[in-house]
Every structure is written in structure tokens, then in C-alpha cells.
Amino acid sequence: MNRAERGVGTVLTAGVAAVATVVAGASCLCITWFSTIRQAERVAEVAALAGASAAVRGDDPCTASQQAARRNGGTLSHCVVRGEGPNVVVETGVEAHIQPHLGIVPEHIERLATAATV
DSSP states (O other): OOGGGTTHHHHHHHHHHHHHHHHHHHHHHHHHHHHHHHHHHHHHHHHHHHHHHHHHHTSOHHHHHHHHHHHTTOEEEEEEEEEETTEEEEEEEEEEEOSSOOSSSOSEEEEEEEEEOO
16 A cells, blocks of 8 residues: 555545435434424314314314314414305414424425315
């Protein structure tokens, strides 16, 4: 081995380790963001279903949607009710905060869901 070639393996290993660390960190951030978005979708769906069920029972759909969203860790951003009684369509929106916010994704997202009675 040449004297000029000494330490090349160490530098190469350090470079590969640095790249692997960056890729792992970026993957963790993406998984966290997608998980937050999917959770917001689930909460919106539960809130819409709770609103439709409440309407059938004669209760206020938006109050039921808000309570369901809160119980599932979400914030109801809007609630639209079309129809009355057993023939109703409830559309809900749930807002979520994306953390950590690095400027490359929106800080807040909103996910919508619709539930109806048949």
C-alpha cells in the first residue's frame, strides 16, 4: 500500500456512514409526516360518521363531530350538513399540525371526509 493511499478506507467509510445517516433521518421525517396526515384522515372519517349517526338520532351533527374529533386528538375545522333527519350528508374537515416544520411541507393540513345515511 502506498503512503498516499493510507486512510482512504476510513474517509470512504465515514462518507458512507454520513450518507446513511442523512437518508435514515429523512426517512424518519417522511414517515412522521405521512403518519400525521393519515391520522388526520382517520379523525375526519370518524367525525363525519359520528355526525351522521347523531343526525339520525335527532342530535346536532356538528356537535357530535366536534366531540368525536376531540376524543381522537383532532381539531374540527369545519362541518357542513346537507339534508335533515335520516337523510343527511355530513362533511367534516380536520386540521393537523405537521411537526417538525422545516419549511419544505405546509405547517398545517386539512383533511376532509364525508358520511351519509342511506
